[in-house]
Amino acid sequence: MGKVEIRMDFKEELKKYQEIVNKHLEEYINKEKCPEELLNQSVEYSLMAGGKRLRPILVIATYELFKKDIETCMSYAIALEMIHNFSLIHDDLPGIDNDDFRHGKPTNHKQFNEATAILAGDRLLNNAYIVISEELKKSEKEELPKKIKILEEFSKAVNQMIVGEFVDTEFEGKQISEKYLEYIHKNKTGALIILAVRMGAMLANASEEDLKRLTSYAEKIGLAFQIKDDILSEEGNQEILGKPVGNDKRLEKCTYVSKYGLEKAKEILNGIIKEATEELEIYGEKAQFLIELANYIENRNK
């Protein structure tokens, strides 16, 4: 995965990262099979449904700013992707967002049933900690204080995400202040994206200064990601997105689009992405993938 002399096309590089993540997720799935085939299928169905793998890729690409041996960060990368997928399964449930489609396929509870979806989500959330505890057990003693700090950040970011989702649910169909809209975005989406970048940096022993700079990059792309999601929910292509467009409007969800209108939301998004990429200029060539990833967040169509 080291950078080659002549840079590959960004999309090709992104695909390479996705394949690495998928390979490790498949290894996890094969290793962690429980005796209940249907529960395994339900976990695998969501985990391998073709997500973008943004969070684990951020872990790896940030790690690569400083170090090459990416195997060191893979457990944390896939644990994070498991958390992300747990949150999707639970958010889609009839009791929360009641969504029927995700990545162009029926949501977990539609494909299986509600009980299976609840328990598959619980299992993914919990098993992220199995993956991390197994990694800790194999770690060198001198690495443990750093990794325990990462575990703490990990668990606190997951808590933030759950609280963010709760507030999002609470405000459905209600007028929302700018303050709360930011609060939801920061917690529901931002927390795991910031965690991804910080884990990559901390695992690679980045300096405090680097960590601060990269955290700022992550805060900005996290917000940008959510604004872009809001925009896609409004004007995206349903077939490409794999889920219904206009759902936010139907549920009267609070979004950047409903708050500021489509054009202004795009303007805000563009400004934030610019700020994010400026944070990385100091790293030169090495940061090219992370810069392009920020641009990809702005320009993606799903």
Place this chain on the structure above:
Amino acid sequence: MGKVEIRMDFKEELKKYQEIVNKHLEEYINKEKCPEELLNQSVEYSLMAGGKRLRPILVIATYELFKKDIETCMSYAIALEMIHNFSLIHDDLPGIDNDDFRHGKPTNHKQFNEATAILAGDRLLNNAYIVISEELKKSEKEELPKKIKILEEFSKAVNQMIVGEFVDTEFEGKQISEKYLEYIHKNKTGALIILAVRMGAMLANASEEDLKRLTSYAEKIGLAFQIKDDILSEEGNQEILGKPVGNDKRLEKCTYVSKYGLEKAKEILNGIIKEATEELEIYGEKAQFLIELANYIENRNK
């Protein structure tokens, strides 16, 4: 909490343990408040609903077989109680058991709503790991390998519990083989009870031999606990239990009572409790509380 010369009445001692656990849970609740009052209320509602605190008490009482400074094991004790409560909230959901009452009060989703109950359960599951990671951060370096092993056992036992609940759900309304009935009991209830005892022993640096003996005690009381639950669901007092009696029959759940009949189930229960207490004879006086706790599991009316 040290044992006094003249033993207190068992019920009084049990109450003392419960008060210690409740005090620590309240401290956690006050410390971990998120900005969302309703989500805090929902977590507190279930966590402080008056459970027996069997699991955390087993951690503490097992620890006390070897050591006195119980503060050392309190984080693990309350993390385990949080896991237990997460599982109750999710199991009660309409998509799983669809129960309306628990501890004589409306279940979490009845008191609040489904979204809140799902997310409060997620939060409890996840925050158990916050509690443990904070404890690890404060630990002496030389304690870490042992405690990381405990974290791994913890996460794997939670996984077992989730899988057990899944199988229980799967078999609703179906004929079940003895093998599967045991499988459900071992995983759904047994895993956390075994974990409780093993954590107490490991935290107190018990020998391998002690650990083996105590694991056997835990396996037996775990099975006994579930058989007694099945019996109470059949012939318990609805007002004392705080939940409807005969629910298992309504849902055609597989239980020891539906499998063996009431009398035979009681006979099996009695035999298992005897075996459990025999494991502890070697510890003499010191094990009196754990022996009486086994008898309490057999004779409890809620």
